[in-house]
Amino acid sequence: MPGDHDERMTTATTATIAPPSWRDALDCVIETLLRVALTSAGATGAHILLVRHGSLAPCAKAHLEHDVIVEYQTAIDPDSPVMAVARTVAEAGRPVSLHTERAIERLCSATGCRVRRPWSAFGIPLLRDARLLAVLVLEHDRLDKAFPSSRRALLEQLAPQMAAALANASPARAPADTAPCRNPGEASRITAIGELVASIIHEMSQPLSAIDASSGAAMRWLRRDEPNLREAIVSLESVQSCAVRAKAIIERLRTLNRQARIPFQAFDIHDAVRKAVHTARPRIDSAGANVRFAGMHDVRSVMGNRAQIQQVIEILIANALDAMDGVTDRARIIRISSLPRDDAPVISIADSGPGVALDLKETMFRPFVTTKPQGMGMGLCICKRIVEAHGGTIWTENISPWGARFSFELGLSRDAG
Template sequence: MATLRSSGKKGTWRYLIVLWISGCLLLAAIAAVGVWARMHFATVSFCMLIAIVLISLLDSFISSALFSTAGALLLNYFFTPPEYSFEISEASDIFPLAAFLVSSVAVTSLVRRGRESERRLREQARLLDLSHDAIFVRDNRDVITYWNHAAEALYGWRQSEALGKDASELLNTVFPISREELQLILLSDGHWEGELRHTNRRGDQVIVSSRWTLQRDENGEPVGTLESNNDITERLRAEDRLRRIQAQYLDEVQKLSRTGSFGWEVKTGEVFWSAQAFEIFEYDLNEAPTLAMVRNRLHPDDVAVFEQMLKDANAGQIANFDVELRLSFPGDRSKQLHIVGRVGPNGSPDSRQFIGAVMDVTTARQADERLRRAMTELSRANRASALGELGASIAHEVGQPLSAISTNAEACRMWLMRDPPYFDEVREGVEQIIAAGSRAGAIVQRIRRLIKGMPSEHTAIDINDVIEEVVGIVRRDIERQRGKFRLILAPGLPLVVGDRVQLQQVIINLVLNGIQAMSTTTANKEITVVSQRDAGGNVVVSVRDSGPGIAAENLPRLFDPFFTTRSSGMGMGLAICTSILKVHGGRLVAENNDDGQGATFRFVLPPMNDSKAA
């Protein structure tokens, strides 16, 4: 296999044949010269040994063995008696021939092994030169014995300049620990890793991530150290720049949020503040922060709270705290602080460390106080507004029956002045006055119950009956406008649950709104009241007028309190209707009629069973 590998490396078998023939001829020539010059056996054997060693360098062990055998045969043939014969007459001649054969094989093997070792070392050195890491080898005296190309590029010294130099002196090495401690670790573990600081040829400092590997001989004794260094200078500078940028951003964020950070070593009493913490307590950055500096700034009423917090922290009774304290400054200035903290990650029973944040919440607390005062003022305004709405509601609700009483009383006086008096009309007018008075009294009772917070009286009601009662109350108003009522009441409607007076007020308001809307028209004036049942079983009441309708821009605000389009209106009627229907579980909607004549107000009430369920 060795011959084949060799022949493959040199070319072909032809090379081997030429080598073997040439080698044998050279040995024969040496023998011929020895015979001609009558040289001794030892001299000729020495010359042959040298030739065999030189020729064997050109090929493998097989060639060495071949040449050694050929040389032994030539020595036997020409220089041992009987000469010119391969016979050995004396046994003593066997020893020198065997010695020559063994010596030549051994010497050529050793030479070849040395060459192979040298080749492997050159190959390893070539591989080390291809590495991007700076690699060099130091002996036990710290003298450099190997220096690769990456080391030349990193440090600036060429290999010829670095070899033989003391590594620590050449690179001005700064160790993270003493050199003696580092050497003990290397001898104990066989390797070491860490960061070193070197100085290159230009005088610039280079920071490297270094890996040391101890080299030992066959007996295990240290013979040197392989050191591999990776330049991390730029990476560390980038990390340092990033840390500075992060610190700068953190400082700006703390300024914007008025939040400082702190640390407190309970055992030693040491305190650490961020720049913003110094700003909050208004101390100079050059001063070393202490707990006494905090006490000096505290409001006298908050000192006890602070001292108790310190006492609990020293006793290990709290793992975190959340407290608000006040600071006092000259000129009657003060600050409100919100301080939070917790035991740090390195906290232990023997060494407790608190970390936390101190926030200047003065502006926030002042804003809270302003908001509280504003809420108080708003509440007072709301109460006044509520009283105004209540007064407007009372005036609107009671105004209708009082107006009816006044109108009917005036009519009765006119009928009594007739000759003869119209007693039947007077009787009807008095009855309407009594009904209006009763309705006004009921309204007052309802408002009194509302003010006292008492629930209204809800009973089962036939909505058609309520509609007919309302028509009787407001008939004179529509007749005064020379208009007419039209009722379309569906029979057999389910009963609804509610306050009879309140539902009367809803229908009266809707009918009177329709009558007032028609006062500006000269066409046929008609109020149509329809009751029916929808697909869901609810009771629906619609009040349709033939007035001008509702302007599109007014539809969204139609049910807002105090919104009105009439100069004499109060804007409470529809708002009251909406409130009443909401209490009864109903809803009110308004829309213009499809034919462009007037508008329709429609409310929906759930039937009695649904009302009870609700």
């Protein structure tokens, strides 16, 4: 067992760790972790079991039903496969993946549990300073390719942040195990940690999914009876581009952990827009959408972090495509415009979708607000935080006869030449 946790792991199946009425910081963090883990892994179920007095105690579970439904629970069958996976992870102190018949048969033989078919699972320990705090178990009702390596790697990279969030929100930090967190500043800080975890998953999922798709395409081109090297090279170049983007995201996280200021430099925001469109081009084409530019024929230098601003544009383009997903009676058009205003241009991305519902306008930039069945509701929240970090503002408005327009300007921008 890792670290200073030397007690043999046992199973607690009757203790209630966090009842539904206890809405404190721990609840918020657990709900956030289950939500983002479930959606990012593409799982059908997720479970968190906390370590309490040397035992694994079931805390909460989640499943996908139009939206992510989180339930606090009092028991798990000690002979269930979920508990078997959790015990295996706890004893090994490392992730355990069950995505082959052979692996499942070994689990059943070693633990005596019975597994319904088809079924697969991925369990991961949440460790803080080499001490086991909890076990996260994800399950899927299929076996083949349920948890691809890229998804597992993402969750493994996020495990330390998840453990940190749990450690900071643990009720053991309070005077009594059932005492709610009454410090608004502490609760806000803990909730922000949960939001950070969600935003990391949101950012990393996109390049990793693109790497999966492009590498798969390259393999298909190479495995043809007559391999198409040209198409394979195009796909591999896309893999390389996405890998560079993922590395940039990781470097930004390292910068954040060092509490260093993100460097601002002069860059051409119009070129950043065109690059974002190029990155999104496969999805734009598959959606049958057209992109039209206005006011972007020249160079427009601004001060800021190019990678972050390009990320904002990519998220807004993705949202525009989502908004037009059900449009069949008119053209799917994304209009991207740049309007000079003082020293900072206003960049707008408009779609021809149904527009934004009035009841969402006040909340849509908050974390976890989404109308997408499997969305995490972090995209617009990330955009708002990036733009505000640049001293700017972001807003939305419906346009006639249909569609919505998202616009932002950078308050720290200035003409650099």
